[in-house]
Amino acid sequence: MIKKILASLLAIAIILVAYAYWYADSLKPQYxxxxxxxxxxxxxxVYFDDYGIPHIYAENEADAYRALGYAHAQDRxxxxxxxxxxAPGRLSEIFGSKLLKVDKLFRALSIQQYSExxxxxxxxxxxxxxxxxxxxxxxGVNEFVANGPTPIEFSIIGVEKTxxxxxxxxxxxxxxxxxFAAAQKTEPIVTKILQDLGExxxxxxxxxxxxxxxxxxxxPLAMEQLTLQIDKIITDLPAAPLxxxxxxxxxxxxxxxxxxxxxxxxxxxxxxxxxWYEAHIETPETSFYGYYLAGYPFAIIGHNRQYAxxxxxxxxxxxxxxxxxxxxxxxxxxxxxxxxxGYLIRNETIQVKDSVSVDMVxxxxxxxxxxxxxxxxDDNWPPVSLFWVYTQKPGEILxxxxxxxxxxxxxxxxxxxxxxxxxxxxVMYGDxxxxxxxxxxxxxxxxADSVNSxxxxxxxxxxxxxxxxxxxxxxxxxxNAPWGYAYSANNQADTTNGVVVPGYYLPEDRARRIKGLxxxxxKWDVEDTKKMMLDVTSINSPEVASSMLEAIDEKLINxxxxxxxxxxxxxWTGTFELDEVAPTIYNKLVYKIxxxxxxxxxxxxxxxxxxxxHLMKRSFQPLFANDSSKWWDNPETPEVExxxxxxxxxxxxxxxxxxxxxxxxxSQWQWGKVHTLEHGHVLxxxxxxxxxxxxxxxxxxGNNEVINNYIYAWTADGExxxxxxxxxxxxxxxxxxxxxxxxxxxxxxxxNIFSPHYNDQAQMYVNGEYRxxxxxxxxxxxxxxxxxxxxx
Numbered sequence: 001m002i003k004k005i006l007a008s009l010l011a012i013a014i015i016l017v018a019y020a021y022w023y024a025d026s027l028k029p030q031y032x033x034x035x036x037x038x039x040x041x042x043x044x045x046v047y048f049d050d051y052g053i054p055h056i057y058a059e060n061e062a063d064a065y066r067a068l069g070y071a072h073a074q075d076r077x078x079x080x081x082x083x084x085x086x087a088p089g090r091l092s093e094i095f096g097s098k099l100l101k102v103d104k105l106f107r108a109l110s111i112q113q114y115s116e117x118x119x120x121x122x123x124x125x126x127x128x129x130x131x132x133x134x135x136x137x138x139x140g141v142n143e144f145v146a147n148g149p150t151p152i153e154f155s156i157i158g159v160e161k162t163x164x165x166x167x168x169x170x171x172x173x174x175x176x177x178x179x180f181a182a183a184q185k186t187e188p189i190v191t192k193i194l195q196d197l198g199e200x201x202x203x204x205x206x207x208x209x210x211x212x213x214x215x216x217x218x219x220p221l222a223m224e225q226l227t228l229q230i231d232k233i234i235t236d237l238p239a240a241p242l243x244x245x246x247x248x249x250x251x252x253x254x255x256x257x258x259x260x261x262x263x264x265x266x267x268x269x270x271x272x273x274x275x276w277y278e279a280h281i282e283t284p285e286t287s288f289y290g291y292y293l294a295g296y297p298f299a300i301i302g303h304n305r306q307y308a309x310x311x312x313x314x315x316x317x318x319x320x321x322x323x324x325x326x327x328x329x330x331x332x333x334x335x336x337x338x339x340x341x342g343y344l345i346r347n348e349t350i351q352v353k354d355s356v357s358v359d360m361v362x363x364x365x366x367x368x369x370x371x372x373x374x375x376x377x378d379d380n381w382p383p384v385s386l387f388w389v390y391t392q393k394p395g396e397i398l399x400x401x402x403x404x405x406x407x408x409x410x411x412x413x414x415x416x417x418x419x420x421x422x423x424x425x426x427v428m429y430g431d432x433x434x435x436x437x438x439x440x441x442x443x444x445x446x447x448a449d450s451v452n453s454x455x456x457x458x459x460x461x462x463x464x465x466x467x468x469x470x471x472x473x474x475x476x477x478x479x480n481a482p483w484g485y486a487y488s489a490n491n492q493a494d495t496t497n498g499v500v501v502p503g504y505y506l507p508e509d510r511a512r513r514i515k516g517l518x519x520x521x522x523k524w525d526v527e528d529t530k531k532m533m534l535d536v537t538s539i540n541s542p543e544v545a546s547s548m549l550e551a552i553d554e555k556l557i558n559x560x561x562x563x564x565x566x567x568x569x570x571x572w573t574g575t576f577e578l579d580e581v582a583p584t585i586y587n588k589l590v591y592k593i594x595x596x597x598x599x600x601x602x603x604x605x606x607x608x609x610x611x612x613x614h615l616m617k618r619s620f621q622p623l624f625a626n627d628s629s630k631w632w633d634n635p636e637t638p639e640v641e642x643x644x645x646x647x648x649x650x651x652x653x654x655x656x657x658x659x660x661x662x663x664x665x666x667s668q669w670q671w672g673k674v675h676t677l678e679h680g681h682v683l684x685x686x687x688x689x690x691x692x693x694x695x696x697x698x699x700x701x702g703n704n705e706v707i708n709n710y711i712y713a714w715t716a717d718g719e720x721x722x723x724x725x726x727x728x729x730x731x732x733x734x735x736x737x738x739x740x741x742x743x744x745x746x747x748x749x750x751x752n753i754f755s756p757h758y759n760d761q762a763q764m765y766v767n768g769e770y771r772x773x774x775x776x777x778x779x780x781x782x783x784x785x786x787x788x789x790x791x792x
Contacts, residue, residue, distance in 0.1 A: 023444065026149055034789045034791060035789075037067065040790060042059040043789060044066075046787060046790065049780055049783050050547065051329075051757060051761065051772055052755065052756070053774070054067075054071040055279075056280065058283050058625060062455050064173050064281045064282075065134070065140065066294075068134040068297075069136070070141070070143055070790065072292060073148065075752055076277055079143070079751045080141070083293070084164065086239060086522065087111040087112060093101055094126055094159050094351055095157075095219075099236060100358060104301045104360060105233050107374070108360075111174035111391065112174075118170055118394065118395060121394065126409040127399065130398055134297045134398060141295070142163045155473065164295060169295065172294070172295050173296065177423040184319055186227070186613045187455060187456050187587045189227050189602075190455055200495050201630060206619055208452050210450065222605065224602065226377070228608060229376065243268060243269060244312070245426075246263070246707055247262070247263060247264040248437075248485055248725075249437070250262075250518065251484045253484045259432070259734070260430040260436050261732070261733050261734070262308045262731070263725035264310030264426065265709075266301070267725055267726060267727065268727035269312075272759075273751030273758075275748060276745060277291070279292060280774070297790055298402045298404065300401060302404070304737075308433035314493070315490050315506065316502070317454075317502040318445065320386075320441060320453055320721070322464070323458055336365070341365070343365065344364040345362060347361055355562050357483065360373060360374075364385070368387045387466070387787060389744065390424040393443060395420075396419045409431075410431065410433075414429075420441035420442060421443040422442060424440065425440075432734045436481075436486050438487070443470075444470040445469060447464075447467060450463065450464075451463075484518075489511040491506060491508050504615070510705055510707055514532075517532055525668060526775060529731050533707065536702045537574050538706050540621055541574040545572060545586055548651070551627075562655050563670060569585060576675075576706060577698075580671050584658065584718075588643065592653055593647055594611065594651060595607065595650070608759055617704065632646050671701070674720050675703075675710065675722065676699055677700045678698075681695075700766055709725055727745075729747075730744075730773070731770070738776045741773045742771075744765050744769065745765065746762065747762045747765070748762065
C-alpha cells in the first residue's frame with residue numbers, strides 16, 4: 001500500500017515537473033522558426049545573435065518597424081505595460097494602494113492631457129513616413145499582445161493584456177522627461193534654508209544669494225516634506241528614471257586611426273529588466289543599431305556606418321515651483337496681480353486594485369498644476385503650483401526621435417537637436433567624415449534678473465513670470481573643437497552669448513577626470529577608451545580627504561585604528577577598487593560630517609531631504625574646506641563649534657560605527673563588502689520571488705561621481721546599495737564600425753525570465769567586460785541559431 005502511495009506521489013511529482021517545464025518553455029520568446037505577422041508587405045527575417053539582440057532584415061521601413069514591435073514585445077511586454085501606466089497615473093489599478101501617491105502626482109502633472117494635445121497635432125500635421133513607421137511598430141506589438149504567450153508577470157499579478165496605442169507612446173516620453181528633472185526636489189529645501197537660517201547659509205552652499213523673487217511664508221512650513229514626498233514617489237516608480245551620464249567624442253587628431261571614436265554611458269536607475277532594448281534594423285532605405293525604450297518605436301541613441309548619437313543630461317532648470325494665493329471670496333479662484341483668476345479644474349478618479357477608487361480634484365493656474373493634494377500637504381500650506389517647460393510648450397517628440405536614426409549630416413543632426421524643447425539633453429555626435437560635436441538642447445527659459453529659480457517663487461505678484469525662451473543659438477555647444485574632443489558629464493556647460501544657464505548640475509569631478517585624461521598628449525584607440533569608461537579614480541576625493549585630515553584634532557586620536565585610518569586617507573590616491581579600505585572610511589566620514597553639520601539646523605527630515613539633492617553633491621567639498629562657515633556652529637549649544645570639532649567628532653564616531661559594522665580588523669573593511677548592486681524586478685520585492693526575478697547582488701567598484709559612476713545614497717548604516725549607474729557602456733569606432741564597436745547592458749536584452757538572455761550580461765557588466773555590436777550579416781548569421789522568419 002505504502003509503495004503504491006509513494007509511486008502515485010512520484011508520478012504526480014513527475015507530472016507537475018513536466019507541466020512546469022512545458023509551461024516555462026511555452027512562455028519563452030521565439031527566436032527561430034516561422035510565424036505570421038499581420039500587415040507585413042513581404043517576409044522579414046530576424047536573426048537573434050548570441051546575446052539576444054534582434055537584427056531585422058526587411059524589404060521596407062514599415063515592415064522593419066512592425067518586426068521590431070513584435071520582437072520588442074516578446075522580450076519586454078511586461079516592462080511596456082508598466083511604463084505606459086506611469087504618466088497617466090494608472091499603476092494602482094494593478095499594484096494597489098502602495099502606488100497611489102505615484103498615480104496622484106502623475107495625474108496632477110497632466111502629462112496625459114498634454115500627450116493628447118500633441119498626438120492630435122501630430123495626427124493632423126505629422127510627417128506621413130513617421131506616422132507609418134510608428135503605427136507599424138505598434139501593430140507589431142499588438143500582434144504579440146493578441147496572439148503571443150502571456151508573460152508570467154501578467155498571470156501572477158492578474159493583469160489582462162490590452163492593445164497599445166499612440167497615446168502610450170507619447171506618455172512614455174512624458175514620464176521619462178519628468179524623471180530627468182531635479183528642481184522639484186531641490187527648491188523646497190533651498191527655500192527652507194533661506195527661511196529658517198538666512199542668505200549667508202545659502203552662500204556657503206554655492207547658491208545664488210539673490211532672494212528677491214522668493215515669497216517667504218508667514219507660517220513655518222516643513223518644506224523638506226515636499227522634497228521627501230517627491231523623492232519617495234520617484235523611488236517607488238516600478239521603472240527606471242534617468243539621472244546623469246558621461247559621453248565624450250574623440251576627434252581624428254587624437255586617435256591612432258585618424259577616425260572619430262564615440263563613448264557614451266547614460267546613467268539610469270537600475271531595474272530588471274534594464275531600461276534599454278538593443279535592436280538593429282536593415283532595409284534598403286534604413287540602417288540603424290539602436291537603443292529603445294519600452295513601448296517606444298524609435299531609438300533614442302544609436303549608430304550606423306555613417307554616424308552615431310549619444311545623450312547625457314543637460315541638467316538645466318526647466319521647472320519652477322510657485323506659491324499661489326486662493327481668492328478668499330471664491331475658492332474656485334486664485335489671485336494674480338491682485339486680481340482674481342479662475343482655476344482650471346479637472347476631476348479624476350483613480351481605480352485602486354482591491355480597494356475603493358479615489359477621487360481627485362486637480363486645480364491649475366497659468367503657471368501649472370497645483371500639487372498640494374497630490375503630495376498630501378496639510379491645510380497650512382498655500383497652493384503650490386508647478387511650472388514645467390515640457391507641458392507648457394508644444395513638442396515634436398516623435399519627429400525628433402525619428403530624426404536621431406535618420407540623419408545624413410552634422411547640420412541635419414544639429415537642426416534635429418534644436419527642436420528638443422524639454423527635457424534638457426546634451427546630444428553627442430560623431431561621424432565617419434571626422435565631425436564631432438556636443439549640443440545642449442532645450443528651449444531655455446528667460447527669467448528676470450531678480451528671479452532666483454532655485455527658490456519657490458512668489459506666483460502672485462507677476463514679477464517672477466517666465467519672459468520667453470532663448471533661441472537655440474544661445475545654447476552651449478561645441479563643434480569640431482580645436483582641442484580635439486567634445487565631452488559632457490552633467491557639469492555646467494560653457495555659457496553662450498553671455499547667458500549663464502541656471503540648472504542643477506552635478507559637481508565637476510567626472511568632468512575634471514574626463515578632461516584631464518583627454519588632454520594627455522597621446523593618441524587614443526578603442527582599448528584605451530574601454531579602460532577610461534571603467535575608470536574609478538576621483539581627483540576631488542583626495543582633496544576632500546585632505547580637508548578632513550587637516551581639521552582632525554590629533555590630540556583626540558586614541559586608537560590604533562584611528563591612526564591607521566588617518567594614514568590610509570593621507571596616502572590615498574582617490575581610487576575606488578573592490579579590495580580597498582580607504583573608500584569605506586572616506587564615505588563614512590562624508591556622511592558623518594554632513595550629519596554633524598546639518599541635522600541640528602535642518603532636523604532629521606530636512607537633512608534627509610538635503611542629502612537627496614544634486615546641491616549636496618556640489619556643496620560638500622567647498623563646505624568641508626571652509627573654516628569660517630556658519631554651518632559649523634550648532635545653534636542648540638551655548639558655545640560656538642568649530643570645523644575642527646565637528647570633523648573630529650565625525651571621525652571618532654564614524655570609526656566606532658565601522659568597527660561595529662565590519663569588525664575591529666580594519667583590513668576587512670573592503671569597499672566591495674559595502675558597495676553592492678542588485679537589479680530589482682517589481683516582483684522581486686516579494687521575498688519568495690526575489691531570487692528568481694532579481695539579478696544580483698554583486699560587489700561593485702566605483703563611486704558617486706567617478707567615470708564608472710555607480711550611484712548610491714549616503715545612509716547612516718554604512719551600506720552603499722547602488723541605485724543607478726551606466727545603463728550601457730558603448731563605444732563606436734569609425735575606423736571600423738562593424739568590427740570594433742562595443743556595448744554591454746547591465747543584465748540582458750530580454751525581460752522574459754525564461755529567456756536565456758534575461759541576465760546573461762550581468763556578470764560581464766560588473767566585471768567591466770564588453771561585447772561587440774554586430775552589423776555584418778554574415779557574422780550575425782554565424783552566431784545566430786537561425787532566423788525567425790516573419791511571414792505576412
